[in-house]
Amino acid sequence: MNIGSVSAQSGLSAKTIRYYEDIGLVKPLRDTNGYRSFQEKELHKLTFLSRARALGFTIEDCRALLALYEDETRASADVKRIAxxxxxxxxxxxxDLQNMHDTLSHLIDECAGDHRPDCPILKDLGKV
Amino acid sequence: MNIGSVSAQSGLSAKTIRYYEDIGLVKPLRDTNGYRSFQEKELHKLTFLSRARALGFTIEDCRALLALYEDETRASADVKRIAxxxxxxxxxxxxDLQNMHDTLSHLIDECAGDHRPDCPILKDLGKV
DNA sequence: CCTTGACCTTCCCCCCACTGGAACCCCTAT
DNA sequence: ATAGGGGTTCCAGTGGGGGGAAGGTCAAGG
Structure with missing residues (x-):
């Protein structure tokens, strides 16, 4: 499989896949023409990465998870701890986001939102 | 006021304040020794920036909000819209975060978290 | 056989919003 | 005179890629 194919199947962009190779997450073979040649196993790893990233794991988390993914003698406790x-x-x-939301939402409620310049949002943000 | 003083009062690091000057959000005067010299107004703006950033506004949002902050003829509707x-x-x-949370939380619940290698977290992430 | 267009390669710079560090200058207290 | 805590500039790096140039490769159509 070429990069375009695994890109479509994994949901990762070709750019991202090249980047993942750069940082050592995947190690595809190369064809005689220099094209990357992905096998099933690499596709699984890329799909794994795509899902894990979507769940907010950092790249370094993913590196650790991938190592466990490939280690048949792993303890599920190790995976669970990272998760x-x-x-x-x-x-x-x-x-944090909920607090931001509540604060901002409150400020917005207070603001008339008309043509006049008086604005509790600005007033509050500038308060000493 | 020197940069250290406004840093302590605004809650922004000196580095960040220099950066904000670089990108044109504040324009402090300079003393004869080359030190930045902040006046009350600049301190207000920095405090404003600190609060707005804490509420998740981007720098460009902040730039727009600051312009409204300084414009006595603004319409509060403009501020309200940005907010x-x-x-x-x-x-x-x-x-998005809640979805991540629910998915991950569910996966964690399924995982025994013991010495055995069987792990629904890895299994699910690697699913084709 | 040639061309066209899709795909692939490497390379380097750009994004956001800073942060760290080097190398140097300035000011005050002892 | 020196020590220390300010301050200054500039360069490089972060995470996680994206954009785009310059060029090689491949399959299909004319």
Whole structure:
């Protein structure tokens, strides 16, 4: 399979796949013409990466997860720990975003939103 | 006021304040020794920027908001519109994060997390 | 056989919003 | 005189790729 094919199947752009090769996440073979030649296993890894990234795992998380993915003697506890750490990050971000949301939402409610210059949003943001 | 002073008062790092000058958000005067010299107005703007950034506004949003902040003839509707757009971005991110959270949380629940290699997290991420 | 157009290659720069660090200057206290 | 804590500039790097140039390769159509 060429890069275009695995790109379509994995949902990753060709650019991204080349980047993943650069940083050592995948190691496709090369044809005599220099084209990357992906085998089933590499396609699985790329699909794995695509899903893991979509769940917010960092590249380094993905590297660790991929190592476990390929290690038949892994302990599922190791995978679960990484996933739980990521879940905590997500939960923290959710709290932060929810706070932003509430603050901004409140400010917006206070603002008349008309032709007059008086604006609680600006007033609050500039408060000393 | 020197940069250290406005940094402490605004909550922005000195590095960030220099960066904000670079990109034209603030324009402090200079002392004869070359030090930046901030006046009250600049401090207000920096505090404004600090708050707005904390609410997730981009630098370009901040630039627009600052222009409105300084424009005595603004219409509050213009401010409200920018804020509402930002609120929508935040709400979209909240939905995405919540979806990530639910998916990951479900996967974690399924995983035994013991010494055995069987792991629904890896299995699901690698599914074709 | 030639051309066309889709695909592939490497290379380098760009994005956001900073952060770190080097090398140097300035000011005050001891 | 020196030590230390300011300040200054400039260069490079972060994460996770994207855009686009300049060029090689391949299959199909005329």
């Amino acid at each position: 739980q750490e990521q879940l905590q990050m997500i939960e923290k971000k959710l709290v | 509402q757009e930002q609120l929508q971005m935040i709400e979209k991110k909240l939905v």
